[in-house]
Structures are given as structure tokens and as C-alpha cells.
Amino acid sequence: MKVVYLWKNGSPVLVYKNEDNEYVYPIDKWTETKPPSGIHQPFYFDGNQWIGNTRESWKQML
Secondary structure, three states, rough: OOEEEEOOOOOOEEEEEOOOEEOOOOOOOOOOOOOOOOOOOEEEOOOOOOOEEEEEEEHHHH
């Protein structure tokens, strides 16, 4: 078992190996790169890094 993160919102997903000993990944785009702590919504993975808001910019959007 391992954890991957969905590109669209950083949700963690547990993936397991099947009977052929291969991981079964989500259909949605995913990454093994965990979103950094302190990042605020909305955020997403652009294929290289997580893009999101700081606490200060998030507060301004409220």
C-alpha cells in the first residue's frame, strides 16, 4: 500500500497492489508528491509542483 494525491485538490488516496502485484491507481491524475503544509485552498498540482494560496492571500479572498 502507498499514498498518492489527486492533482485537482490534493486529496490523499490509498493504492493497493492487485493479484499481479501491480498498484491499482486512481483514474484521475495523481502524484506521489504530498501537498506542502501551510498551503490553502484552492490549490492544485501543475505537473511539477503544488500551486496554491498562502494563509494571508486565502484570508483576503474571504
